[in-house]
Amino acid sequence: MKIHRINPTKRWSDITVFNGIAHFVEIADSDTKADIRGQVEQIFAQAEQSLAKINSDKRRILSTTIYLTDFANLAALNELWDAWFEEGTAPSRACVKAELANPDYLVEMTFVAAAGDDYIA
Numbered sequence: 001m002k003i004h005r006i007n008p009t010k011r012w013s014d015i016t017v018f019n020g021i022a023h024f025v026e027i028a029d030s031d032t033k034a035d036i037r038g039q040v041e042q043i044f045a046q047a048e049q050s051l052a053k054i055n056s057d058k059r060r061i062l063s064t065t066i067y068l069t070d071f072a073n074l075a076a077l078n079e080l081w082d083a084w085f086e087e088g089t090a091p092s093r094a095c096v097k098a099e100l101a102n103p104d105y106l107v108e109m110t111f112v113a114a115a116g117d118d119y120i121a
Contacts, residue, residue, distance in 0.1 A: 039106050
C-alpha cells in the first residue's frame with residue numbers, strides 16, 4: 001500500500017493517509033492569544049478543512065488525542081466537543097495534560113480518521 005502525504009515538509013506532513021486511514025494534528029493559529037474556547041473552535045474548523053481534503057467529515061473521525069496545558073479548561077473543551085459531534089458520532093479519545101511547544105497554545109489535538117470512500121491518493 002502506498003503512503004500518501006499531503007503538504008509534506010522536512011519536519012511533518014499536514015495529513016498522512018495509509019490504507020484509507022488519515023492521521024493529522026491541529027493547533028490554533030500561532031499568532032493567536034485566544035482563550036481555550038477560541039483555540040478549540042479554531043482547531044475544529046481546521047480539522048473540518050483537513051477532513052475535506054480527504055473527502056471525509058467529522059463523523060468519520062476514529063480517535064482523537066487531546067493535549068491540554070491545564071485541566072481547568074476541560075469543562076469548556078468538553079462543552080465545545082459535545083456540541084461539535086452529532087449524537088452517537090463521537091470518536092474514542094484520550095485527554096492528556098501536557099506542556100506544548102509554544103506557551104501560547106492551550107490545546108493541541110491529533111486525529112485519526114477514515115478517508116472518504118471516494119478518496120484517491
